[in-house]
Amino acid sequence: MKYIDEYRDRDKAAVLVKEIEALVAEIPLAKERPINIMEVCGGHTHSIFRYGIEGMLPKEVELVHGPGCPVCVLPMGRVDDCVAIAERPGVIFTTFGDAMRVPGSKKSLMQAKADGADIRMVYSPMDALEIARKDPDREVVFFGLGFETTMPSTALTVLQAEREGITNFSVFCNHITIVPTLKAILESPDLNLDAFIGPGHVSMVIGTAPYEFIANFYKKPMVVSGFEPLDVLQSVWMVLKQIKEGRADIENQYARVVPDEGNKAALDAVDKVYELRDFFEWRGLGSIDHSGVKLREACAHFDAERKFALPNLQVADPAACQCGAVLKGVIKPWQCPLFGTACTPETPLGALMVSSEGSCSAYYQYGGVKAQAGAA
Amino acid sequence: MCLGIPGRIVKIDDAAKRLATVDVGGVKRQVNIACVVDDTHPVENCVGDWVLIHVGFAMSRIDEQEAAETLKILSELGEAQAEIEAMRLSEAEMGRAAS
Numbered sequence: 001m002k003y004i005d006e007y008r009d010r011d012k013a014a015v016l017v018k019e020i021e022a023l024v025a026e027i028p029l030a031k032e033r034p035i036n037i038m039e040v041c042g043g044h045t046h047s048i049f050r051y052g053i054e055g056m057l058p059k060e061v062e063l064v065h066g067p068g069c070p071v072c073v074l075p076m077g078r079v080d081d082c083v084a085i086a087e088r089p090g091v092i093f094t095t096f097g098d099a100m101r102v103p104g105s106k107k108s109l110m111q112a113k114a115d116g117a118d119i120r121m122v123y124s125p126m127d128a129l130e131i132a133r134k135d136p137d138r139e140v141v142f143f144g145l146g147f148e149t150t151m152p153s154t155a156l157t158v159l160q161a162e163r164e165g166i167t168n169f170s171v172f173c174n175h176i177t178i179v180p181t182l183k184a185i186l187e188s189p190d191l192n193l194d195a196f197i198g199p200g201h202v203s204m205v206i207g208t209a210p211y212e213f214i215a216n217f218y219k220k221p222m223v224v225s226g227f228e229p230l231d232v233l234q235s236v237w238m239v240l241k242q243i244k245e246g247r248a249d250i251e252n253q254y255a256r257v258v259p260d261e262g263n264k265a266a267l268d269a270v271d272k273v274y275e276l277r278d279f280f281e282w283r284g285l286g287s288i289d290h291s292g293v294k295l296r297e298a299c300a301h302f303d304a305e306r307k308f309a310l311p312n313l314q315v316a317d318p319a320a321c322q323c324g325a326v327l328k329g330v331i332k333p334w335q336c337p338l339f340g341t342a343c344t345p346e347t348p349l350g351a352l353m354v355s356s357e358g359s360c361s362a363y364y365q366y367g368g369v370k371a372q373a374g375a376a
Numbered sequence: 377m378c379l380g381i382p383g384r385i386v387k388i389d390d391a392a393k394r395l396a397t398v399d400v401g402g403v404k405r406q407v408n409i410a411c412v413v414d415d416t417h418p419v420e421n422c423v424g425d426w427v428l429i430h431v432g433f434a435m436s437r438i439d440e441q442e443a444a445e446t447l448k449i450l451s452e453l454g455e456a457q458a459e460i461e462a463m464r465l466s467e468a469e470m471g472r473a474a475s
Binding site for chain 1: 435449
């Protein structure tokens with residue numbers, strides 16, 4: 001397939017790995033301890049495991065799998081709210097498939113569906129709006145989920161509903177925003193990161209300027225990366241080159257998709273529909289200021305949180321769960337006592353085991369080479 | 377949800393609503409193209425564009441030139457590697473010849 005196959009070339013990957021090895025040999029720090037590079041985005045985590053990229057890299061380079069899987073960081077209380085909406089008579093609850101198995105405090109959406117709630121998986125928020133058009137007597141709620149990548153699609157759907165005067169459609173908005181989250185990680189006292197692989201598709205929307213503080217203030221390099229194996233390897237190489245040269249810059253490996261200025265039409269839609277919340281709760285990371293968005297007053301009639309009374313309770317993560325420490329790169333997934341025993345992809349306890357983009361699930365399914373070496 | 381997939385716009389279905397049909401590896405589907413349309417690139421110019429599609433929305437026009445550029449850098453790395461390899465080999469040869 002065009003724009004995919006050419007970035008999966010084995011020979012080119014082998015060449016890049018050699019270049020990476022040569023660079024690492026010239027970085028003095030790498031002789032003292034591993035260089036820790038966090039990939040922020042769950043899509044990268046998925047690619048890294050799917051293509052065994054960790055196994056290709058020299059042992060001096062450690063990839064830390066960050067909090068960029070929106071399904072994984074969804075707190076239990078929000079899942080409980082979803083179930084409460086879905087179980088109301090007359091409601092059709094629509095969601096991306098990824099969210100179906102996320103455990104709530106009592107049940108997941110999958111279990112609620114089995115218990116009789118009308119929960120439908122959709123590919124796009126536009127599909128949810130189409131259900132609302134076809135069934136005007138039912139309340140159709142779309143579970144808005146994701147970082148800036150999917151935020152505009154929900155916003156454009158709301159604007160379309162507004163134009164058509166559709167009144168039986170609303171959004172349960174759980175969209176989150178990346179920059180405050182990166183700040184929270186950078187401010188974390190147990191921080192041990194040297195650089196970042198930046199999220200490709202979030203950046204396609206917001207551009208690269210919002211990351212400048214990472215280079216300027218925190219002096220950490222970041223390379224915004226594509227998702228194919230060669231993209232990720234090239235980005236690792238670019239990050240290491242910055243470290244070797246003593247630079248901290250925001251670079252863009254994924255220029256074929258990410259314009260430095262972002263996407264204006266998408267940002268306009270986002271700005272019209274949402275405003276920042278004072279804070280938002282993340283599973284494993286706790287509350288982070290200004291890290292989520294909600295619908296603006298002008299769009300209140302499309303806001304499921306205002307339309308329906310929600311339990312809106314905070315539910316603590318299971319006490320033994322170490323998702324937070326894994327998200328921040330303090331421990332590796334297999335160092336959590338629940339990993340692979342009480343917590344598996346079939347019966348996830350912690351959020352990181354739920355989605356294929358979560359680092360625990362990825363380790364479990366693809367068996368990280370270094371994980372096995374480390375555990376032995 | 378977050379990864380997206382490249383596809384090619386093959387038909388404009390409703391210019392006002394910004395709806396178009398894309399071909400993704402042989403599968404056709406209607407998507408919203410509002411985010412890849414602007415004053416310099418109106419709806420009617422979109423047919424033939426390669427776009428990256430997320431949850432039913434074309435979110436970015438894939439820049440053919442940049443795509444080619446990335447591949448070129450990758451190839452040059454390969455060429456550099458081959459050159460370095462050739463240098464190493466020739467050095468070894470020379471070493472042998474000298475000794």
